[in-house]
Amino acid sequence: MRLNAVTTFQYDRKTYSCAVKQQDLHLELRVQNFKTKYILAVRQGETLGLLGRDRATARPIDISQPYFFNLIKAALGALKIAELEAEARKTDALFAELSKAVECQAEQIELLETQLQLLETEKDKLSASAQQRLGGLRSESAASDRRTRSERELVAKLQAELAAEKQKAIALETELDRAIPRVNRQEFWQQVEGELGEDTWANLDRAVRGPLFEKLLESEQQAAVIESLNCVGADIFAGSTPAADYSTAGLPLCEIVERAIVNDFFTELYRFLCDRYPERRTPSGHCELGGLKIRAAHQSGTRSAPWGNLAQLLAPNWHCLRRDALDADRPPARDVYVTARARELTERDRQIVRDCLDAWDSPIARWMQRSTLAASALDQIRQLRNRIAHPGPLHIWQYRHLRASIIGDASRRGILAQIYSASTARTLP
Known part of the structure; x- marks a missing residue:
């Protein structure tokens, strides 16, 4: 893909120009409205772009919104079609140059064949040097014939490639006519039920099942948007930008x-400590356990408990x-895992956590009692959550690992099935 090559296109009865530009170390798609001069800038695989007349005053835009999603698809398609037309x-x-060369070769072969025919009729009368000349003409004629066949094959190949490029352009225009991908709710509901x-x-309470499904649907929808944009934009960026x-x-x-899971555990542990070990509660409101500050999820206006401390509370490694x-x-290629070890906790501190899990009547508690398995699964999910919260992409294999850890796949059960399956859980009240 040529940098800075500008292409114009129509979208929603408006005229836009678009090009791929170098920005820092990355390639960036820029789409400009001819009338307003507003520019939408976005990198491949990202779901946030910048919209404004200049970068300093631009505001972030969620490009999974249908209007921007389809605008970007139209721009990427216009660039690809322009590239296909240039190649065509x-x-x-x-093709024209080779066709002309083939015609010249054909004329030369025809002339050689005429000379050969004349010499063949007088073959017996020819001197040794003439006989040698006759042999040379035969070799030259054969070589010319081979070159002509080769060039005709190349012309045929170019014709096929040209037809293929035109078909690609037609297919791309068809793709651009498609709306933003939407996951079918009913089909996805059945898919989730099958995967879990x-x-x-059945063991998930209705109050849990609904919000859980909505989050899974949101995740699936976002993945469909990213994959769709990548499919249209892959040839444009030619792998020169960061992964999706x-x-x-x-x-x-x-x-x-x-x-x-996490917030429920910390809320339950905090309540248990307050009830059974009130001396561990500090004036600031948190409880202390093994040097760790234990808070409920709702405390101090926080929405989340300190997930980073969870694994070491459940297992020593x-x-x-x-x-x-x-x-x-x-x-x-090598093993993606490494063994982590907890900070020093006394046996008494660990026994307090075990007592809390014993007293907590929940499938989550019964699953967490499988300490190493639960600690490993939850900490790996925490690591990927932290990656999402910081600069840098969540790669597709990491997304699949995350999804399989929670929902499961062909090779393993996810933590939801481990917690709520009939073999490990009673139906929630």
């Missing part, structure tokens, strides 16, 4: 775990993702 013009010029298992789905960022698809999955795996755009 080159192919046409080369009927017993897991699945953060907006991963965040709703993390919120499921944070709100339905667990498996977390390697640091280099978190930065890799594909799963590392």
Whole structure:
């Protein structure tokens, strides 16, 4: 894709220009409205762009909104079609040049064949040097014939390539006519039920099932938007920009775990400490356990409890993702896990956590009693949530790992099935 090559197109009865520009170390798609001069700038795979007349005053825009989503698809399509048309013009010029060369070769072969025929009739009368000349003409004629066949094959290949490029342009125009992808609610409901298992789905209370489904649907919808934009934009950016960022698809999955599991645990542990060990409560309102500050999720106006402390409260060691795996755009060839170890906690502190889980009548508590398994799963999800919260993309393999950790896949059960399946849980009240 040529940098700075400007193409114009029509969208929603307005005229726009678009181009791919270099911005810092990345390529950036810029779409400008001819009339207002507003520019929409976005990098491949990102779901936030900038909209304004200049970068300093531009405001962030969620490009998964239908209007901006389809505007970007139209711009990417216009650039690709322009590129295909340029390639078609080159192919046409080369085709014309080769066709002319083939005609010249054909004329030369015809002349050689005429000379050969004349010499063949007088073959017996020819001198040795003439006989040698006759052999040379035969070789030259054969070579010319081979070149002509080769060039005709090349012309045929170019014709096929030209036809293929034109078909690509037609297919792309068809793709651009499609609206923003929408996940079918009913079909996705059945998909989730199948992925979790009927017993897991049945064991979820209705009050839990609805919000859970909405978060899963939001995640699936965001993933569909990202994949759709990547499909249209892949050839435009030609792999020169950062990998697609699945953060907006991963965040709703993390919120499921944070709100339905992590926050409930810390709220229950805080209540347990306040009831059984009031001396551990400090004037600031939190409780102390092994040097850790334990708060309920709602305290001090915070929406979330300190997730980073959870794993070490459940187990003395667990498996977390390697640091280099978190930065890799594909799963590392070697093991992606490393063993993490808890800070020093007394046996009495650990017994308090175990007593809290024993007293907590919840499938979550019974699952957390499988300490290493629960600590590993929750800490890996926490690591990916932290990646979403900081600069840098959530790569597709990390998004899939996150989804499989929660929902499950063909190779393993996710934590929801581990908690709520009939073998590990009683139906919630």
